[in-house]
Amino acid sequence: MKINHLGIATKEINEALKFWEDALGLENVHTEEVEDQKVRVAMLPIGETNIELLEPTSEDSPISKFLEKRGGGIHHIAVEVEDIEKSLEKLKSEGMRLIDEKPRIGTEGCLIAFVHPKSTNGVLLELVQHK
């Protein structure tokens, strides 16, 4: 397993890129709108992992709610797994609380599923499986 990305909630990706791209020197290699999650996403590789900037595309986006409450910051950590169905089954059998019982389609066609912060010591955890 490895950390696939760190998800950071922002009001505007373009504004956030002034830091992450212009000032820090990372490169935005992929921008995409993930309709299912009502977000726009920018991916900036950093070593073997990525910074994922998230911008809400609607007022009922989970990111809008997060921004209202917290004003931005780390929203989730994404762990890359080989077999997401198996990982979900295992977590469920251990009594862990899942937000997604079945994988959904995420950025770049990956399969993703979220695990509830109640089961992870307060961190929203995303599982990612590459196609």
Ligand code: ZN
């Ligand atoms: Zn993510």
